[in-house]
Amino acid sequence: MxxxxxxxxxxxxxxxxxxxxxxxxxxGFGISDSGCRxxxxxxxxxxxxxxxxxxxxxxxxxxxxxxxxxxAFRETHAVDNDAPGPAGRIHFFAQAALLGNVLFLxxxxxxxxxxxxxLPCRQx
Amino acid sequence: xxxxxxxxxxxxxxxxxxxxxxVATEATLFGTLVGTYIYLRFHNTHWxxxxxxxxxxxxxxxLTAALVATSIPMFVASRAVGAGRREVAxxxxxxxxxxxxxxxxxxxxxxxxxxxxxxPQESAWASVYVTLLGAAHxxxxxxxxxxxxxxxxxxxxxxRYRAVGVQATxxxxxxxxxxxxxxxVVQLSPHL
Amino acid sequence: xxxxxxSRERARIEALERAWLERPGALGxxxxxxxxxxxxxxxxxxxxxxxxxxxxxxxxxxxxAQSGERVIGxxxxxxxxxxxxxxxxxxxxxxxxxxxxxxxxxxLMIGARDMAFPRLNALSYWLFLGAGIFMYSSFLVHQAPNAxxxxxxxxxxxxxxxxxxxxxxxxxLIFNTVSSxxxxxxxxxxxxxxxxxxxxWNRMPLFCFAMLxxxxxxxxxxxxxxxxxxxxxxxxxxxxHFFDQAHGGDPLLWQHLFWIFGxxxxxxxxxxxxxxxxSIIPTFARHRMVAFPLVAMAELLVAFxxxxxxAHHMFATGIATxxxxxxxxASMLVVxxxxxxxxxxxxxxxxxxPQFRAPLMFIGGFILFFVIGGLSGIMFAAxxxxxATTDTYFVVxxxxxIIFGAAVFPLLGGIYYxxxxxxGRMYDERLAQLSFWLTFVGTGLTFFPMHIVGLLGxxxxxxxxxxxxxxxxxxxxxxxxxxxxxxxxxLIGINIVLSxxxxxxxxxxxxxxxxxxxxxxxxxxxxxxxxxxxxxSPYPNWDEADREEDLRKLARGELVLxxxxxxxxxxxxxGAISAVAEMPPESPWPVLAAGTVTAAFFLLLTxxxxxxxxxxxxxxxTLVGWNLHEPEEGVG
Numbered sequence: 001m002x003x004x005x006x007x008x009x010x011x012x013x014x015x016x017x018x019x020x021x022x023x024x025x026x027x028g029f030g031i032s033d034s035g036c037r038x039x040x041x042x043x044x045x046x047x048x049x050x051x052x053x054x055x056x057x058x059x060x061x062x063x064x065x066x067x068x069x070x071x072a073f074r075e076t077h078a079v080d081n082d083a084p085g086p087a088g089r090i091h092f093f094a095q096a097a098l099l100g101n102v103l104f105l106x107x108x109x110x111x112x113x114x115x116x117x118x119l120p121c122r123q124x
Numbered sequence: 125x126x127x128x129x130x131x132x133x134x135x136x137x138x139x140x141x142x143x144x145x146x147v148a149t150e151a152t153l154f155g156t157l158v159g160t161y162i163y164l165r166f167h168n169t170h171w172x173x174x175x176x177x178x179x180x181x182x183x184x185x186x187l188t189a190a191l192v193a194t195s196i197p198m199f200v201a202s203r204a205v206g207a208g209r210r211e212v213a214x215x216x217x218x219x220x221x222x223x224x225x226x227x228x229x230x231x232x233x234x235x236x237x238x239x240x241x242x243x244p245q246e247s248a249w250a251s252v253y254v255t256l257l258g259a260a261h262x263x264x265x266x267x268x269x270x271x272x273x274x275x276x277x278x279x280x281x282x283x284r285y286r287a288v289g290v291q292a293t294x295x296x297x298x299x300x301x302x303x304x305x306x307x308x309v310v311q312l313s314p315h316l
Numbered sequence: 317x318x319x320x321x322x323s324r325e326r327a328r329i330e331a332l333e334r335a336w337l338e339r340p341g342a343l344g345x346x347x348x349x350x351x352x353x354x355x356x357x358x359x360x361x362x363x364x365x366x367x368x369x370x371x372x373x374x375x376x377x378x379x380x381a382q383s384g385e386r387v388i389g390x391x392x393x394x395x396x397x398x399x400x401x402x403x404x405x406x407x408x409x410x411x412x413x414x415x416x417x418x419x420x421x422x423x424l425m426i427g428a429r430d431m432a433f434p435r436l437n438a439l440s441y442w443l444f445l446g447a448g449i450f451m452y453s454s455f456l457v458h459q460a461p462n463a464x465x466x467x468x469x470x471x472x473x474x475x476x477x478x479x480x481x482x483x484x485x486x487x488x489l490i491f492n493t494v495s496s497x498x499x500x501x502x503x504x505x506x507x508x509x510x511x512x513x514x515x516x517w518n519r520m521p522l523f524c525f526a527m528l529x530x531x532x533x534x535x536x537x538x539x540x541x542x543x544x545x546x547x548x549x550x551x552x553x554x555x556x557h558f559f560d561q562a563h564g565g566d567p568l569l570w571q572h573l574f575w576i577f578g579x580x581x582x583x584x585x586x587x588x589x590x591x592x593x594x595s596i597i598p599t600f601a602r603h604r605m606v607a608f609p610l611v612a613m614a615e616l617l618v619a620f621x622x623x624x625x626x627a628h629h630m631f632a633t634g635i636a637t638x639x640x641x642x643x644x645x646a647s648m649l650v651v652x653x654x655x656x657x658x659x660x661x662x663x664x665x666x667x668x669x670p671q672f673r674a675p676l677m678f679i680g681g682f683i684l685f686f687v688i689g690g691l692s693g694i695m696f697a698a699x700x701x702x703x704a705t706t707d708t709y710f711v712v713x714x715x716x717x718i719i720f721g722a723a724v725f726p727l728l729g730g731i732y733y734x735x736x737x738x739x740g741r742m743y744d745e746r747l748a749q750l751s752f753w754l755t756f757v758g759t760g761l762t763f764f765p766m767h768i769v770g771l772l773g774x775x776x777x778x779x780x781x782x783x784x785x786x787x788x789x790x791x792x793x794x795x796x797x798x799x800x801x802x803x804x805x806x807l808i809g810i811n812i813v814l815s816x817x818x819x820x821x822x823x824x825x826x827x828x829x830x831x832x833x834x835x836x837x838x839x840x841x842x843x844x845x846x847x848x849x850x851x852x853s854p855y856p857n858w859d860e861a862d863r864e865e866d867l868r869k870l871a872r873g874e875l876v877l878x879x880x881x882x883x884x885x886x887x888x889x890x891g892a893i894s895a896v897a898e899m900p901p902e903s904p905w906p907v908l909a910a911g912t913v914t915a916a917f918f919l920l921l922t923x924x925x926x927x928x929x930x931x932x933x934x935x936x937x938t939l940v941g942w943n944l945h946e947p948e949e950g951v952g
């Protein structure tokens with residue numbers, strides 16, 4: 001595996017899931033809020049469909065990021081955590097990303113399911 | 125090993141990174157301003173209020189195009205100082221500076237008009253519009269002052285400190301240009 | 317070095333001492349750019365604000381000790397309550413953790429000679445001092461901020477709060493934000509670019525990961541507060557409309573922007589405390605931190621996920637559930653990284669051979685309080701429970717367990733832990749342990765009953781309450797607890813002062829800690845390290861081979877960098893040397909610039925806009941003077 005490919009896998013693994021969740025969070029909040037307000041209602045958005053779509057895309061990216069981290073982790077499995085960069089650093093961040101992406105995936109799924117299951121626009 | 129004989133890797137100077145972090149915070153500030161515009165948009169059936177004329181399209185678009193184009197001479201200046209070519213850098217900075225000053229003066233004149241046409245004391249839309257544009261122009265002013273400073277400084281001599289300063293300023297300008305584009309889109313959004 | 321250093325080494329060290337010397341006396345403190353001195357300036361100044369915030373708290377507790385008390389009236393109470401929150405958050409804990417601990421320790425831990433931007437560092441301190449003076453001057457005119465530390469609209473609008481109180485608040489916070497932003501920027505670039513050669517990300521101490529997470533959070537969270545305060549002042553002073561529905565605004569806009577800042581803020585508060593805990597535990601457990609990569613990532617994850625939970629402060633505002641679920645889900649998951657850290661800490665103590673000296677005892681107290689505070693916190697993630705307990709003392713209990721128990725306890729432990737490094741003397745261990753128990757009992761007594769009295773219905777932000785509601789006994793206990801807590805803190809202060817004068821000399825490394833600050837003298841010289849250290853792990857002081865290599869490097873003159881005022885720059889990811897940076901010497905410009913900014917803010921407060929503009933122009937002139945003095949070329 002080339003150095004460039006390993007680096008790309010590690011960085012995508014580290015940031016991909018987080019960015020996917022952040023996007024779903026901001027856009028999903030906007031979709032839900034707009035569907036419940038005077039101005040947004042005039043556009044008549046298919047809120048549930050959009051939320052599911054958003055969740056699926058974000059979830060797919062989070063899974064891809066976890067996989068990338070896993071590949072980077074396996075590729076550097078012989079490297080010690082204290083080893084000098086880049087190998088040591090890549091191994092370190094790959095482990096970190098394995099943790100992060102699991103959390104992001106769980107939040108993404110919880111978000112997508114809840115927005116669909118809950119009654120739309122009911123005041124909490 | 126003394127400083128002269130250390131094995132060095134080419135990398136961006138800490139001054140550049142300082143500007144990158146500063147740009148991150150300012151971009152976030154604009155994010156909150158644009159976010160406020162979008163958030164309040166959902167709360168209002170008419171945005172802008174129906175009685176107000178929509179913002180002009182042509183002048184802001186042409187001016188923004190001119191400003192964004194100054195990223196080219198700024199990029200040239202940034203590369204030139206990195207290679208120690210003081211005169212090339214100075215000329216590129218001058219070209220950029222001239223266009224940026226032209227942009228700022230025209231925009232400030234139009235801004236005073238906008239405040240009269242859209243009094244912020246009468247609607248939230250006008251308040252956000254005026255604040256957003258004001259913030260954008262303030263950031264352009266800071267960029268113009270930075271350029272002016274370096275025009276003076278590298279006229280006589282180019283040191284590493286000044287070279288990093290020019291590179292950081294170029295990065296600032298690229299960021300301001302992106303922000304200006306985003307602000308333009310928001311400004312023209314009533315037409316969409 | 318046990319034997320007298322040969323003359324070549326001595327000559328190099330003397331060259332370093334000459335290059336890094338600063339002028340003596342009071343003037344030296346005004347113009348210092350040494351990160352250790354700036355860290356100490358922050359330390360003492362934040363302690364003064366801590367005392368002020370503590371007095372505000374004790375006054376409130378005295379008023380609340382019994383029902384129907386008339387020690388303090390409602391208007392004064394509102395100001396005390398607001399200023400207690402504002403002081404503790406903005407003028408004590410953030411500057412203490414980032415400005416004092418961060419400034420002093422980060423360069424040492426990464427093997428650098430100073431922060432990336434020494435003069436900017438000084439500026440961030442002087443701006444902080446100016447902002448604190450600005451905010452507290454409000455008491456002199458009896459118009460201290462009075463609408464709560466969160467300052468909700470519409471109460472904070474001119475129509476309902478017409479005096480200068482809220483203007484002090486909004487302008488004071490914008491002012492303080494500039495200082496915090498600059499400080500955070502400096503920490504980030506220092507951590508990115510000034511790490512010792514060989515210190516790739518996986519070899520950086522956990523304390524630095526915590527400071528990085530906190531600093532990145534500050535950079536991305538503070539703009540929301542700045543925008544909010546700018547909107548508020550534009551509405552109050554110039555009649556703009558952001559928060560009133562009649563003109564197309566929304567009062568909830570204030571809350572959204574405030575909490576987009578406010579929630580990351582609480583992680584900014586607690587992350588450096590995590591960093592201190594992860595420094596103390598390996599030292600006193602005499603074992604490396606278990607699951608190091610996961611702990612480092614957990615610190616960054618807490619900060620990142622923490623940006624997505626803000627509306628859990630708004631569960632009772634009537635927003636649709638389908639919108640709020642995003643925040644409930646993130647609020648539940650944000651607990652996981654913190655839990656991972658707790659397990660790692662406990663396991664490290666378990667597999668190590670712990671010595672329960674005062675610093676570790678404070679960390680023990682911290683873990684207990686953090687678990688209790690975290691459990692009450694996770695309860696709020698459930699929207700129905702949150703709605704039942706919003707604005708009750710249950711919330712007050714939760715955040716004091718976190719802020720006092722989880723953020724301040726590690727600070728107190730950290731003060732003892734690094735006291736020998738900063739002063740060269742040991743603190744008194746028995747007095748320290750006594751001070752721990754007093755503080756621990758005081759904290760429990762003060763804040764635990766608040767859970768119960770909150771569930772019994774006592775609301776927040778009230779200056780008195782009726783007799784016969786069943787709240788009296790709890791409030792009395794809390795007040796007694798407050799004074800016990802104050803006694804404990806006072807005892808810590810006494811220990812520090814006495815030990816400074818009479819403590820046993822500590823030597824370089826009294827606790828055999830793992831990080832680089834323990835490799836240099838106590839206190840460190842101005843230039844921190846005679847040789848830029850060799851690094852092969854996150855615990856360099858435990859790598860004997862590397863420390864011996866440093867001595868050989870000093871003999872060879874390698875990476876001593878004594879030609880000027882120098883420190884190396886390295887690449888961001890892998891720590892390879894990329895340049896040698898010439899650092900600026902001491903400078904009067906930061907304190908002068910801060911003076912002009914302070915004047916400008918007072919002028920804005922009193923609506924003298926044109927004159928404020930002139931003060932800002934004067935600030936630009938100080939920046940000109942500043943930049944005329946280039947580090948490498950001498951006076952420009």
